[in-house]
Amino acid sequence: MMPLEVENLTFAYDGRSVLRGVSFQLMPGEVLGLIGPNGAGKSTLIRLAAGFLRPDRGTVRLFGRPPAHWPPRQLARWVALVPQGAYIPPTFTVWESVLLGRTPYLGFLGVPRQPDRAATRRALEWVGIADLSERLVGELSGGERQRVLLARALAQEPRCLLLDEPTTHLDIHHQVAVLSLIRRMAVECGIAVLIVLHDLNLAATFADRLVLLVDGMLVALGDPKEVLCRERLTAIYGDTVAVFPRPDDGGRPAILPRIGQGNLPAQGRIT
Amino acid sequence: MHSSNSSEPSHPNLFRQRRWLFLALGVGLLLVTATLGFAWGAVSIPPGVALRIVGHQLGQGSGPTDWPPAWETILLQIRVPRVVLAGLVGITLAVAGAVYQALFRNPLAEPYLIGVSSGASFGATLAIVLIWRLGRSGWSGVSLAAFVGALLATAAIYGLARVGGRTPVTTLILAGVAVNTLLSAATVFLMFSMQDAFQAMHVLGWLMGSLALADWEKVQVILPYILGGLAVIAWHAHSLNVLQLDEEQAQSLGVAVERTKGILIVAVSLATAAAVSVSGTVGFVGLIIPHIVRLIWGPDHRFLLPMSGILGAVGIILADGAARTLFAPRELPLGAVTAVAGAPFFLYLLRRQKREIF
Numbered sequence: 250m251m252p253l254e255v256e257n258l259t260f261a262y263d264g265r266s267v268l269r270g271v272s273f274q275l276m277p278g279e280v281l282g283l284i285g286p287n288g289a290g291k292s293t294l295i296r297l298a299a300g301f302l303r304p305d306r307g308t309v310r311l312f313g314r315p316p317a318h319w320p321p322r323q324l325a326r327w328v329a330l331v332p333q334g335a336y337i338p339p340t341f342t343v344w345e346s347v348l349l350g351r352t353p354y355l356g357f358l359g360v361p362r363q364p365d366r367a368a369t370r371r372a373l374e375w376v377g378i379a380d381l382s383e384r385l386v387g388e389l390s391g392g393e394r395q396r397v398l399l400a401r402a403l404a405q406e407p408r409c410l411l412l413d414e415p416t417t418h419l420d421i422h423h424q425v426a427v428l429s430l431i432r433r434m435a436v437e438c439g440i441a442v443l444i445v446l447h448d449l450n451l452a453a454t455f456a457d458r459l460v461l462l463v464d465g466m467l468v469a470l471g472d473p474k475e476v477l478c479r480e481r482l483t484a485i486y487g488d489t490v491a492v493f494p495r496p497d498d499g500g501r502p503a504i505l506p507r508i509g510q511g512n513l514p515a516q517g518r519i520t
Numbered sequence: 521m522h523s524s525n526s527s528e529p530s531h532p533n534l535f536r537q538r539r540w541l542f543l544a545l546g547v548g549l550l551l552v553t554a555t556l557g558f559a560w561g562a563v564s565i566p567p568g569v570a571l572r573i574v575g576h577q578l579g580q581g582s583g584p585t586d587w588p589p590a591w592e593t594i595l596l597q598i599r600v601p602r603v604v605l606a607g608l609v610g611i612t613l614a615v616a617g618a619v620y621q622a623l624f625r626n627p628l629a630e631p632y633l634i635g636v637s638s639g640a641s642f643g644a645t646l647a648i649v650l651i652w653r654l655g656r657s658g659w660s661g662v663s664l665a666a667f668v669g670a671l672l673a674t675a676a677i678y679g680l681a682r683v684g685g686r687t688p689v690t691t692l693i694l695a696g697v698a699v700n701t702l703l704s705a706a707t708v709f710l711m712f713s714m715q716d717a718f719q720a721m722h723v724l725g726w727l728m729g730s731l732a733l734a735d736w737e738k739v740q741v742i743l744p745y746i747l748g749g750l751a752v753i754a755w756h757a758h759s760l761n762v763l764q765l766d767e768e769q770a771q772s773l774g775v776a777v778e779r780t781k782g783i784l785i786v787a788v789s790l791a792t793a794a795a796v797s798v799s800g801t802v803g804f805v806g807l808i809i810p811h812i813v814r815l816i817w818g819p820d821h822r823f824l825l826p827m828s829g830i831l832g833a834v835g836i837i838l839a840d841g842a843a844r845t846l847f848a849p850r851e852l853p854l855g856a857v858t859a860v861a862g863a864p865f866f867l868y869l870l871r872r873q874k875r876e877i878f
Contacts (some may be wrong), residue, residue: 301768325774338764340819342536343762353763353774358565359758359822405773 250313252277252328252409252441253298257307260297261289267293269465270307275409278439280432282446282456286485289462291445292333295413298443299330307344311409325353329402333413333445339387346386346397347372350404372404373488375430377423391418399427403434410434412444416451424448428455449504453477477502539817539827546830550607553834557603558595560830560841562848565591570746574600605742605798607833609731610805612746612795614832616775617771617806618813618824619753619788622760631792633805634696634785635673638703640796641668645710645723662726663738670793673703678785686778728853728854729800731840742794749791753825756784760821802839802855804862807833815869835862 253275255355260268266288275281283291296302297309300316309315311328313375329350337346348437349363360367376396387393395418416424430448432455434440446452452459452473459476461469463485469476479492488509494500535542558570565573569587575596576585585592613631620629632638647665677699681692707727713722759780762770767777796802809832813824836854839861843852 297766298766299772301771321771321776322774325772328772329771330772332769335769336766338819340814341764342818345820347817348772349762349765352758355758358754359761 251310252312253443254297254310255294255307256310258294258297258304258309259274259306260302260304261292262293268297268463271462271465271467272307273460273467273470275441275443277408277441278435280435280442280444280455282444282452282459283462284449284452284459284476285462285468286447290465291462292413294462295330295411295443295445299328299411300324302431306315307397322353324469325405327407329405329407331398331402331410331412331415334391334417335398337386337394339385341386342372342382343378343384343389343397344369344382344387347382347400347404350401353405368404368406372400375403376400381506392420392423395419396423396427407440409441410443411443414447415447416446416448424451431455449477449482451507453502453504454498473501477504535816536818539823541818543823543827543830546827546834550830550834550837552769554603554607555836556636557606557837557841558599561594561599561847562844563591563594565595570595570599574805584659597735598613601736601739602731602840603837604739605734606731607837608739608742608746609795609799609802610833610836611750611829612791612832613802613836614804614828615750615753615808615825616788616792616795617832619760620806620823620826621782621810622763623784624693625764626689626693627811628807629693631698631788631796632801632803633693635677635699635703636670636789636792636796638700639673640666640670640706640793641801642673642703642710643667643729644726644797644800645707648719648726649710649714663741666726666800667793667797670796671789673699674785674789674793685783709725725853726800727855729802729855729858730843730851731799731854732844732851734798738798742798745794746791749783749787749794750829751785753791756780757821757825757872760784760825761819764819799854802836802858804855804859804866806834807860808866810834811866812869 251274256272258268258271285291303496326450348369373382376399378396399415416427431442435442458471461476472486482492489507493503493509495503555567555571559565559567573592577596615630643665644662647662677695681687681695710725711720759775761773762773770777810828813827817823839857840854843854843857
């Protein structure tokens, strides 16, 4: 059963078209990167996939069924979400915040049992914040808070992870650590990962396949080398980027900034 | 965004780690307070004797009955039901406050926000105007009318705030403020229409809260609503933790947000309406007790709810004791005592803490 199937997905906010006819599939054990310029509809796509929004046309299916057709508890055991910069009350401790990920498993009166505490501890260690577990969320840095959100999602022990920019506020060491962890989860545990990434180099390095959204349309889908080719990036970002194949990583593309005119090409040229 | 600039150790400390011990201490404190509540009053009964009388009645004490028979009557017919009723009202208002603050993610939310108080006041006033003495025995027409008024006002506010199958918090609070204001004004109009000054005093007494008319039948009538409401709330204690996050996060963690909110609103409104119908308006308990508990022991509702309930009961029993002894034989309005005692204490805590508490 496919973790996520998106078919001809079309969505508009108050008549303003955000997504137009997007189709792709997310397979088990795969890291699928969702990239595109600002306002391309990446976050909206994640929110549709999580079931917060209903498609205007087309379908979203998680493990074979539209999100709204799943009992919420059941869905939360299979699909976890890391929202972008989401709010956690500052008076919660890190431990309490991550333990919330066990919500779909808790029984009578919400008392956490041994497996719940074990999963919470594991998630804290994976993400590298075990030493913060007694700290209050209000005292954390932005990067630490972002990792709390990721740990909470991992504590859900999901089969599918939806991540919206999980590496914002992180320095490069932690970006790489977090994304390596996510890759390992996919490869070793067979978790399907849909991840919105703003940084094209991170996307090129850590994703198996990429979905490139521009202006609500799926412009390219496939291997990072093909999706992030020089012609296409120049068409989208103009003369502000340079693309090189990396000698150290099987020719995956490296994208570097370049002093350019900053003129964006006309939309018609993007295909 | 959120920083702690206090010199206080802001780490979850001894208080959080040993919180179940504090809950046990709270239960002990409640028992002591209840005993004092038995002892206080126009006729002072030594606490030890009061306990022996109660124990004797429960069939525990087999010793000699060496106390005046009048004491037994005063205790069993007047003071014990009054203390029990005070405890029930205190538990309900404090727990309701915690639930509303969590549901609406608003630190100013309290049991009266969604119309329980103004609806009850209006119902009670209407009953007094019509000299309504029908209704069940033990629960005068005034209490019954207050109960019905509270539920109708809550239903009206909740209904008005619903937009396309959802209930946005801001809309709910605005609708609550508007309906409360309207009903309060209507209550004032009713009072003005009264020819009889005694009737107006009666209404005023009700509006300021009192447990002077406590008896066992009142306890019996409200108990099912309060126990039922509290049981449902206890069942959802963890969901209230999750609802501290925004609704999308709560949903992604498997909480059916709208349904859970609906169930909790119904449960908490029934319990609060029952409490207010016998006590009148007793302000401030529902607002400050949960904040005090959150301030000291943190935001976990599995602890916050029972601890708030215990401290709410302690608070109301103490306040009611003060109300009937400070100016005995005249009684102070209970609502005035809770506000006078609660507000400065709360402000003191707020200033001392100097960090975000919600």
